[in-house]
Amino acid sequence: MQELIKVTVQNDQQFVSARDLYKGLELKIRFSLWVSKNFDSFxxxxDFTSVSAxxxxxxxxxxQIRKLQDYLLTIDMAKELCMMSKTEKGKEVRKYFxxxxxxxxxxxxxxxxxxAILQNENTQLxxxxxxxTIQLEESNKKASYLDVILGAPDALAVTQIAADYGYNAKDFNELLHKVRIQHKVNGQWILYKVYMGQGYVTTKPFTFIDHKGRTRSKPSTYWTQKGRKLIYDILKDNDVLPLIERSDIE
Structure with missing residues (x-):
C-alpha cells in the first residue's frame, strides 16, 4: 500500500499530523483558517492534541529553526476531516486511512x-x-566529568570543552562532526537538525578587531551544560573520554 499520509504510532495508537493531512488534501485556504473552521466539532x-513542529x-x-503550530489527529478525526473537505482528494485519502x-x-x-511490546519491555529491563551496574561502578570513581559539568553552570566556548578532552578547538570541532553532532554550513558549525532547538547551545556576541583596526562583533556559539552532557554521552558511546575519566592518565 502506497503511503499517502504519514501515520505515526504513540502508546500503541495511530496519529496523523494535521499539517501533513492539510498538504495531502491539497487545500487552498490557510492552514490556520482550515483549523478554525473544522476543529470546533472535535x-x-x-480527538487531537496540540503540538509544535x-x-x-x-x-x-x-x-534557523522556526516553531510551527501543529496537531496530532486520531485516525477517526482524520477520516472525518477528509469527508468534510468534500473533494475527490478527500475521498481518496479517507479510503487510504x-x-x-x-x-x-x-x-x-x-x-x-x-x-514486540513484550520484547521491548524485556530489553528495557x-x-x-x-x-x-555501570552507575554503581562509576559511583566508586574519585571524580567524574559529570561532577565538573554540574559544578560549572555557565555556558562554555568549544575551546574550553576541547581542553577537557586533550584536543584543540579545530580538531575537537572535527570530532563533533565525525560523531554527527554538528556540520559546517557557510563556514559556521551548525547542529544537526535532530539536536536543534533543544537548548544545547546558546549564542553570545564576540568582539574583535579586524585587519583595518575596526572593532567588529559577530555571534559566537557557546555550549550549555545540557550541551556538554550531550557531547559527553555521545563521545563516551564512541569510546572517547575526558581526561579526568581516562585510566591511562594519572
Missing part, C-alpha cells in the same frame, strides 16, 4: 505488536540492569 485531548528557514546565510485501520486491526498485526 475535542482536544480526545520544527522547520528550518534560511537566516543571513545560516539556518480505512485501509490503514484495517491493517492495524488485523489479528496477526495485533499479535505482532503485542510480541536488561538495559536498566546494565545501567544500574
Amino acid at each position: 475535542e482536544e485531548g480526545q 520544527d522547520t528550518e528557514v534560511s537566516n543571513n546565510g545560516g539556518v 480505512i485501509e490503514v485501520e484495517r491493517k492495524w486491526n488485523d489479528p496477526q498485526e495485533i499479535v505482532k505488536r503485542g510480541y 536488561k538495559l536498566e540492569n546494565k545501567n544500574l
Whole structure:
C-alpha cells in the first residue's frame, strides 16, 4: 500500500499530523483558517492534541529553526476531516486511512505488536540492569566529568570543552562532526537538525578587531551544560573520554 499520509504510532495508537493531512488534501485556504473552521466539532485531548513542529528557514546565510503550530489527529478525526473537505482528494485519502485501520486491526498485526511490546519491555529491563551496574561502578570513581559539568553552570566556548578532552578547538570541532553532532554550513558549525532547538547551545556576541583596526562583533556559539552532557554521552558511546575519566592518565 502506497503511503499517502504519514501515520505515526504513540502508546500503541495511530496519529496523523494535521499539517501533513492539510498538504495531502491539497487545500487552498490557510492552514490556520482550515483549523478554525473544522476543529470546533472535535475535542482536544480526545480527538487531537496540540503540538509544535520544527522547520528550518534560511537566516543571513545560516539556518534557523522556526516553531510551527501543529496537531496530532486520531485516525477517526482524520477520516472525518477528509469527508468534510468534500473533494475527490478527500475521498481518496479517507479510503487510504480505512485501509490503514484495517491493517492495524488485523489479528496477526495485533499479535505482532503485542510480541514486540513484550520484547521491548524485556530489553528495557536488561538495559536498566546494565545501567544500574555501570552507575554503581562509576559511583566508586574519585571524580567524574559529570561532577565538573554540574559544578560549572555557565555556558562554555568549544575551546574550553576541547581542553577537557586533550584536543584543540579545530580538531575537537572535527570530532563533533565525525560523531554527527554538528556540520559546517557557510563556514559556521551548525547542529544537526535532530539536536536543534533543544537548548544545547546558546549564542553570545564576540568582539574583535579586524585587519583595518575596526572593532567588529559577530555571534559566537557557546555550549550549555545540557550541551556538554550531550557531547559527553555521545563521545563516551564512541569510546572517547575526558581526561579526568581516562585510566591511562594519572
